[in-house]
Amino acid sequence: MTGRQSRHELVAATMRRRIMNGEYAIGTSLPSESALCAEFDVSRGPVRQALATLRNEGLLVLSQGRPATVRSRDVTQTLDTFTPFSQWAARTGRRPGSRTLEVARRRASGAAADALGLTPDDTVVDVLRVRYLDGEPTMFERSTFAETVGELLFRFDTDSGSMTDYLTEQGVRFDSMEHVLDAVAADALDAEHLTIAPGSPLLRERRTSRDALGTPFEYADDRYRPDLVTFSIVNSRTVQPQWRD
Amino acid sequence: MTGRQSRHELVAATMRRRIMNGEYAIGTSLPSESALCAEFDVSRGPVRQALATLRNEGLLVLSQGRPATVRSRDVTQTLDTFTPFSQWAARTGRRPGSRTLEVARRRASGAAADALGLTPDDTVVDVLRVRYLDGEPTMFERSTFAETVGELLFRFDTDSGSMTDYLTEQGVRFDSMEHVLDAVAADALDAEHLTIAPGSPLLRERRTSRDALGTPFEYADDRYRPDLVTFSIVNSRTVQPQWRD
């Protein structure tokens, strides 16, 4: 079971739970690294990696000479970690839902073809879904998959849960994802399925997923109701690249 | 000015330059970690930390058993997201501009007071600016500073350049920033200064900046024209080497 979990993941998971429980309160200091090493019986490496993970999730503030302090216990949709819609919903204690409008095999075209590096000679699989949180329409998803991956979806009930989880089980490796965020006015289709007025502002995430070799195999255009979902990212300025000349 | 540079920073800076130069072409493999250790005469720790940095910037794809491969040479794709406006503009080869509408000392209220943890008894400094790229109005910025920091701005020409750089010179430490992204319809003020129609979708970034102790001292509501600016983030599902930043 947990044999697959590395030590730094175990430490991070334990600390994350304590922060979310309130066992480590906001504004308080964590135990020192050496104390954590003793508690988990590991060396400093895994402990520091776990602390870095939690800092990237926005839960901790790290600074030199002073133990880490708890910054937040929020579980927001941080773009720093890859969190598919279904998993994110579950983690925030809400019930995710899906209604599939279309699963289609067709020729590649438009922005998706560009992102996937395909020509009109190539075939793709498009999926159109409305995603729900606690029964409320929250996001409208237009996904395009390269054929070899998309074919797997014809054997999957796209209303039943996470395509990402299913594809991962089928051996598809989501190695890196690029997210481009902007705002668009709701078109007629968006408005109808998200039950909002046409022209309302929507938060759009365009996503390109790549395998371990860097080859893109998924392009998605997801439009969120901004009253229901926001994205957040925490970054630290302590890392300062060189272009300060 | 840069003073002491750690070894992993030196390695990261060198590799970043080579990727941006095209010396390491997109799609090719980097030298193995042991080769890099030999070249820079460091142990694996600093080399791995440097690779993790470049991966987080979206330049590299890392995977087990195979040397890192170059994914992109466009640093702006990722780091531009939340670097200060002036620096970001300069890096993308465009001319930044500012027009200040207001610099005011007043009582704390609203979302800014909440974010800064202040009450109406506390005083803040508000700054309203229109930001330009190559002369075109691009972003409308509503910033609120805690009094001790904001006071410094009365001695600064807010049209002349980067408030962030100025405040940093004055000893203000931007240790971490939290960004929340969503979409809003342009209000009358937005529309007037960004020369768009009222109700147009805008990409909003709400930012809270904190010092090393985690105390917030800046809250900003920045609204971007989505036809001119987008945000992008690259991340990886596989969790990271021994150190991240």
Next chain:
DNA sequence: CAGTGGTCTAGACCACAGT
């Protein structure tokens, strides 16, 4: 000042990649 985190070294073992 003592304690802390930031960095670094020189080893080691394992899982995975390509041969």
Next chain:
DNA sequence: CTGTGGTCTAGACCACTGA
């Protein structure tokens, strides 16, 4: 198989924090 990266250890030195 060999070589690679992912993980871990047990030390060490330095810079910074706070009493």
